Amino acid sequence: MPLIAQNHPLAPLDGAEAEMLARVQVLAQDHIGPKANAVSRDDAFAWDTFRLLASHGVIATAFPRELGGTEASMLLRVRMIEEVARVCSTAASLITGTDLSSRPIVAGASPELAAQTVPLLASGEKQSAFALTEPGAGSDLGRLCTVARRDAGGYRLHGVKKFITRASVADMFVVVASLADGPGGSKGLTAFLVPRDAAGLSVSPIIPKMGWHGVPIAEVYLDDVHVPASHRLGEEGQGMAIAQDTLVRARVGHAAIALGRMTGALQIAAQYAGHRQVSGKAIGEHQGIQWMLADMAARIEAARCLVYSAAQRYDRKDPETSIHASIAKMHSTDLCMRVVVDCAQLLGGNSYLNAYPIERFLRDAKMNQIGEGTSEVHKNLIGRHVMKTASAMPQHPCLDFEPDLFGGA
Ligand SMILES: Cc1cc2nc3c(=O)[nH]c(=O)nc-3n(C[C@H](O)[C@H](O)[C@H](O)COP(=O)(O)OP(=O)(O)OC[C@H]3O[C@@H](n4cnc5c(N)ncnc54)[C@H](O)[C@@H]3O)c2cc1C
Structure with missing residues (x-):
């Protein structure tokens, strides 16, 4: 049993997929692996690794073709992630983190908002972050306190988000909040896309942590942030x-x-x-x-x-x-x-x-x-x-x- 197999009976890849995997294997062996220890010494965003992955089309595999991506099968994605994680968790999490931070935009943005944002995320020119967890709510989402109040032309968001990966570099945040007058629990949760420069949004310094260096986390503060209705992702109450x-x-x-x-x-x-x-x-x-x-x-x-x-x-x-x-x-x-x-x-x-x-x-x-x-x-x-x-x-x-x-x- 080889440690890593190009071919696996449960993971048949077509010709183009096998070529992509082979390219990623070379990246892992020749570029990412040799630098992984150095990357892990500093908990600053690993821009070089991210740009390497973006320039080889790996980041784009998470996005639909009509929005600038190459939409790989999940099977190819797990094979690529596995190869990269064999040497460097930071690099692998830059691939998986793209799903976490960007797919809610793909799933819920209006066609106009998606066209403005997703191609820039697929090319790696822009970054997004996914802001769900709060100081008092991790596993139990019923305890989320961030609130969205309806306001002229949109909403006002208020709350604190904790443990947010990429917050230090994100150009935009997917924020999940409960509607002030919506139903309680996860049924009332609604997602919004909030630009980093929105008035009232601020980000803490990087919070030191045990590992996963190169993908830092920070807190995100929303102090009465106005979000236009056009930046709601999906319908009200459809956040989860x-x-x-x-x-x-x-x-x-x-x-x-x-x-x-x-x-x-x-x-x-x-x-x-x-x-x-x-x-x-x-x-x-x-x-x-x-x-x-x-x-x-x-x-x-x-x-x-x-x-x-x-x-x-x-x-x-x-x-x-x-x-x-x-x-x-x-x-x-x-x-x-x-x-x-x-x-x-x-x-x-x-x-x-x-x-x-x-x-x-x-x-x-x-x-x-x-x-x-x-x-x-x-x-x-x-x-x-x-x-x-x-x-x-x-x-x-x-x-x-x-x-x-x-x-x-
Ligand atoms: C490095 C890092 C990056 C992160 N990035 C992000 C991000 O980008 N965006 C984001 O929104 N969040 C992010 N998170 C938050 C992460 O998703 C939460 O930490 C996780 O969901 C657990 O929540 P918690 O830490 O509040 O733990 P708690 O929910 O407080 O859980 C504490 C303990 O209780 C246990 N527990 C809870 N409920 C039960 C139960 N019903 N039965 C038995 N045991 C239970 C848990 O398993 C755990 O062991 C990140 C966290 C870390 C550490």
């Missing part, structure tokens, strides 16, 4: 519906980043094990080390199948894509954390040094378990789905008990 496609894409993206990172970690660990001599032989000649590598390789391949099949479901518009995106995200990101910890153990003290990429992988791995719905949130979604599916099925044929023997009615 607009964001739904974005969140599914971003979840599959997180799963693909984790997949790539753990594949890279395994490669590093196996290559290290082949060289590192202890008591006269390479540590990789010990059965205990080989078993560690074998366990990791088998589990990673299972995660790869989940990620590719979630991507294929997305491309087929399968109605169960969302739950499979949750399964792939939870499984791949949790496994990645474990694999990176095991690879760190295998490298011994060297794993702890900044010169080796494993400490960077370790810091970055945590984020995939948190962003776009934590592992626990996805576990809740999957658990509820399992219960619902089971209750709609006929009783298991080997289960011939009467219901009251289960303690039920």
